[in-house]
Amino acid sequence: MIKKFIPTIIKHTIYDIDFKDLYDKGKRYLLCDLDNTLIPYDMDLADDKFKDLLKEIKNIGFELVIVSNNHKKRVKRFGDDLNLMTFSNSLKPLKFGLKKALKYIRKKDFPNSKIKDIKKYVITIGDQLMTDVFASSRLKLDSILVHPLKKKTEKWYTRFNRSMERRIIKRFKKEYPSVYEEINEKHEY
Numbered sequence: 355m356i357k358k359f360i361p362t363i364i365k366h367t368i369y370d371i372d373f374k375d376l377y378d379k380g381k382r383y384l385l386c387d388l389d390n391t392l393i394p395y396d397m398d399l400a401d402d403k404f405k406d407l408l409k410e411i412k413n414i415g416f417e418l419v420i421v422s423n424n425h426k427k428r429v430k431r432f433g434d435d436l437n438l439m440t441f442s443n444s445l446k447p448l449k450f451g452l453k454k455a456l457k458y459i460r461k462k463d464f465p466n467s468k469i470k471d472i473k474k475y476v477i478t479i480g481d482q483l484m485t486d487v488f489a490s491s492r493l494k495l496d497s498i499l500v501h502p503l504k505k506k507t508e509k510w511y512t513r514f515n516r517s518m519e520r521r522i523i524k525r526f527k528k529e530y531p532s533v534y535e536e537i538n539e540k541h542e543y
């Protein structure tokens with residue numbers, strides 16, 4: 355069970371991800387969380403730094419799709435500004451939102467494939483073990499965990515998830531010490 359909370363890759367921020375390497379390894383779609391992964395809760399739109407990164411990501415050949423648990427107004431506003439496909443109210447750790455994103459990819463680029471056959475092209479990016487990483491594992495998708503941009507502005511339900519997250523990380527210490535060390539080193543828990 356605790357294995358399902360282990361991300362495939364651990365990075366400090368999205369700016370530390372080697373996207374070229376991911377592309378070389380066959381990834382083509384980034385299913386990306388919004389809050390505290392791309393922008394903190396107290397921002398509505400992308401900053402120039404992220405816009406530059408997005409250009410780079412697109413140039414490499416990726417499509418970035420936003421899969422967020424937040425409400426439609428916030429998620430769509432962010433996505434429309436950057437011309438990105440968005441899925442809101444995703445209910446991670448349920449599979450609901452990520453599944454919708456996978457169906458969107460299939461319909462657009464792999465109409466004759468089964469969902470399970472396109473998962474190898476996909477990797478998720480998010481800042482929470484309890485929602486982003488767990489939902490990805492449940493769908494057998496590779497995942498990248500990043501450190502939350504700004505913890506101070508997190509809502510009560512995210513704070514609750516964080517307390518659960520701390521417990522899981524403590525268990526990593528015993529059962530998966532190398533994962534524990536990597537999270538500690540990159541995220542300063």
Ligand SMILES: [Mg+2]
Pocket residue numbers: 387388389390391480481482
């Ligand atoms: Mg988040």
